[in-house]
Amino acid sequence: MSKSLQAIRGMNDILPEQTPLWRYFEGTVARLLDNYGYRQIRMPIVEFTELFKRSIGEVTDIVEKEMYTFDDRNGDSLTLRPEGTAACVRAVLEHGITGGGQVQKLWYIGPMFRHERPQKGRYRQFHQIGLEVFNLDGPDIDAELIVMTWRLWGELGLRDAVKLELNSLGTSESRGRYREALVEFLSAHLDKLDEDSQRRLKTNPLRVLDTKNADTQAVLADAPKMADYLDDESRAHFEGLKARLDAVGIPYVINPKLVRGLDYYSKTVFEWVTDKLGAQGTVCAGGRYDGLVEQMGGKPTPGVGFAMGIERLVLMLEALDKVPEELARQVDVYLCAFGEAAELAALALSERVRDQLPNLRLQINAGAGSFKSQFKKADKSGALYALILGDDELAQQVVGFKPLRGQGEQQSIAWDALAAHLATCVVQG
Numbered sequence: 001m002s003k004s005l006q007a008i009r010g011m012n013d014i015l016p017e018q019t020p021l022w023r024y025f026e027g028t029v030a031r032l033l034d035n036y037g038y039r040q041i042r043m044p045i046v047e048f049t050e051l052f053k054r055s056i057g058e059v060t061d062i063v064e065k066e067m068y069t070f071d072d073r074n075g076d077s078l079t080l081r082p083e084g085t086a087a088c089v090r091a092v093l094e095h096g097i098t099g100g101g102q103v104q105k106l107w108y109i110g111p112m113f114r115h116e117r118p119q120k121g122r123y124r125q126f127h128q129i130g131l132e133v134f135n136l137d138g139p140d141i142d143a144e145l146i147v148m149t150w151r152l153w154g155e156l157g158l159r160d161a162v163k164l165e166l167n168s169l170g171t172s173e174s175r176g177r178y179r180e181a182l183v184e185f186l187s188a189h190l191d192k193l194d195e196d197s198q199r200r201l202k203t204n205p206l207r208v209l210d211t212k213n214a215d216t217q218a219v220l221a222d223a224p225k226m227a228d229y230l231d232d233e234s235r236a237h238f239e240g241l242k243a244r245l246d247a248v249g250i251p252y253v254i255n256p257k258l259v260r261g262l263d264y265y266s267k268t269v270f271e272w273v274t275d276k277l278g279a280q281g282t283v284c285a286g287g288r289y290d291g292l293v294e295q296m297g298g299k300p301t302p303g304v305g306f307a308m309g310i311e312r313l314v315l316m317l318e319a320l321d322k323v324p325e326e327l328a329r330q331v332d333v334y335l336c337a338f339g340e341a342a343e344l345a346a347l348a349l350s351e352r353v354r355d356q357l358p359n360l361r362l363q364i365n366a367g368a369g370s371f372k373s374q375f376k377k378a379d380k381s382g383a384l385y386a387l388i389l390g391d392d393e394l395a396q397q398v399v400g401f402k403p404l405r406g407q408g409e410q411q412s413i414a415w416d417a418l419a420a421h422l423a424t425c426v427v428q429g
């Protein structure tokens, strides 16, 4: 096939076989966020390039090498969003909805774009559900974010497969002092650091902690620890968070090397990781970013948030066999009509039934096809019941009602009684 007729590498179609699981996942998260009082916000997919450079940080993987950037027709530099926080902060500032200390608890869902090497769990267009909370500065809200995700893993059956890693990056002052100590230590081991880390040491030294290079990791084992440099306020905040997680019984491990790939974090950072997906093990990540809003031109506004990767979580549900059985069945009732007059009656009848049972998943197969072929389709659809409407049924104003799964005789049901009958035998979600 010619290349222009293929999807772009790392950008996937999500086929009809896969969308039920996506919708199940997305629906579960949306319901949970609704229940905790979070409100959805929808931002554009494209923003000015400058927005991402300013918020994410110039010396980050995303800004240095992963952004899809292009010139608009008028010469403006635009970028397909690589993450949601920057745009969300831009939106709340632009609309003034965090002014005067107004609390906002927001969530969003949608595609993100990063030019990375495509592999399992890592794509160039991928999807996130993220949330951001503004104007709450206590550890209670950091805890709420984590508690909500813990509940989500519970609902999805994933609790045993994920692990929570926590760290505190402190305030910018304490991080500054730590940075100095780290630079001093790493400079003394410069020759043992990988090339990227040598460069980062000059531009963004904390990012060295995030290295995947084994030699550099070995050097880091003896490096100074952020925990020893935390200011009292950050320390108290971190203790407050841990106490709340303990109160709910959420297990965690402290990972002193957890710094996250974006520059804007302060105090709490966390990741939910799994060993079920190979190298792409982080399924949800976030933290506090108390300085970001101000850095982007707003009044000082505390913020905290996270984002989860939908592809990775969908992969996990599949890998661990946590796909709910009912997803296999997308049709409750399949109506087969034979003959022109019967088809008309079937359409009118099905609309009457839908009026009374708005949640019924009824598929109608009007159109050509022998009895046998229509029945095959009914069976293949996964429906629980087939309805049959031919000339005989038409004359008597009934339908044949045939259970497709398990035993049960075919019976005749009057049109007027059909909705009531279906209501008793189809459990509606």
Ligand code: ATP
Pocket: 083, 114, 116, 121, 122, 123, 124, 125, 126, 127, 128, 260, 261, 280, 281, 282, 283, 284, 285, 286, 307, 308, 309, 310, 311, 312
């Ligand atoms: P990683 O360390 O895996 O590159 P990250 O730190 O870059 O992740 P974030 O920017 O924090 O990731 O994004 C939050 C979540 O979005 C990640 O934990 C992951 O689940 C998902 N994610 C990030 N990049 C990709 C990608 N290229 N493809 C699929 N999912 C992704």
Ligand code: MG
Pocket: 061, 261
């Ligand atoms: Mg990344």
